[in-house]
Amino acid sequence: MQTTKTQSITGRQVTGTTTEDLLPTPSLGSPGTPIHSYYDAAGNPPSAPCLAMRPRQFQPENGKMAFLTFDDGPYPSTTPKILAILAQEKVHATFFDVGQQVELNPNLLKAEYEQGNAIGNHTYSHNMAEVYKGPEAFLSDVTKAETVIYNAIGIRPQIIRAPGGTVGNFNINYFNAVDAGGYLMEDWNVDTGDTDASLVPENQLIHNVEQQTQGKTRVVILMHDLAGKNTTIQALPVIIEMLKKQGFSFGVLGPHVRPIVFPEGLHN
Ligand SMILES: [Zn+2]
Incomplete structure (x- = not known):
């Protein structure tokens, strides 16, 4: 299995039909991106030369699962509106918060958390030039955000989303450092595309989700809780209703939920 696994994460053309690792693995968000394995459902980490990640235990899931992520x-202009929609729809989401924004709006973080949503770390500065200087710089920014979050709500999130996602930003050294710090990385496999332009039409966001969800039984959906992203808020109830109609249940991410990660950084 060792050899097969390595092939599964290094071979970009793997289609998901050759090893058991690949069978339950969701495809990625971008059209045409091949399917890869990160952790398998049993919690076995990916294997690649010089990659040393610990095994994990993930909770079992039944049926179709959707994870909304923001x-x-x-932000004062968007977060309360998103929370109101989630409450109205009786679903929870995962918020990957930025430390600097939490410092400005600790009560909004508190509201996210107290409503039953999961909180993840999206670094303190979200400054790509700073956080991608190297794994140490990345973790230092993460730790800074963690302190701010801890001061506001008394928890230390173990899940991290990398600014811009791991692809193009992470290499094996980052994955190893994040794992050694006890954290779990989180990318996505459905992208609403709400940062493709300053304001993407609501219908386009809905269409993107509809299209990228096809054929998947497990979706982690990327959205932004960002000032000005008003069409994301308009599209949100429609997206939730669409997923409900398709039979999805809504979950939140956490250290015991199998993550979706772009695997490209695992062979750099
Ligand atoms: Zn971001």
């Missing part, structure tokens, strides 16, 4: 907040 990056970059909290």
Whole structure:
């Protein structure tokens, strides 16, 4: 299995039909991106030369699962509206908050958390030039955000979303450092595309989710809780209703939920 696994994460053309690792693995968000394995359902980490990640235990899941995720907040103009929709729809989401924004709006973080949503770390500065200087710089920014979050709500999130996602930003050294720090990385496999332009039409966001969800039984959906992203808020109830109609249940991410990660950084 060792050899097969290595092939599964290094071979970009693997289609998901050759090893048991690949069978339950969701495809990625971008059209045409091949399917890869990160952790398998049993919690076995990916294997690659020089990659040393610990095994994990993930909770079992039944049926179709959707994980709504909101990056970059909290913001006074958007977070309360997102929370109101989630409450109205009786679903929870995962917020990957930015430390600097939490410092400005600790009560909004508190509101996210107290409503039953999961909180993840999206670094303190979200400054790509700073956080991607190297794994140490990345973790130092993460730790800074963690302190701010801890001071506001008394928890230390173990899940991290990398600014811009891991692809193009992470290499094996980052994955090893994050794992050694006890954290779990989180990318996505459905992208609403709400940062493709300053304001993407609501219908386009809905269409993107509809299209990228096809054929998947497990979706982690990228959205932004960011000032000005008003069409994301308009599209949100429609997206939730669409997923409900398709039979999805809604979950939140956490250290015991199998993550979706772009695997490209695992062979750099
Ligand atoms: Zn972000």
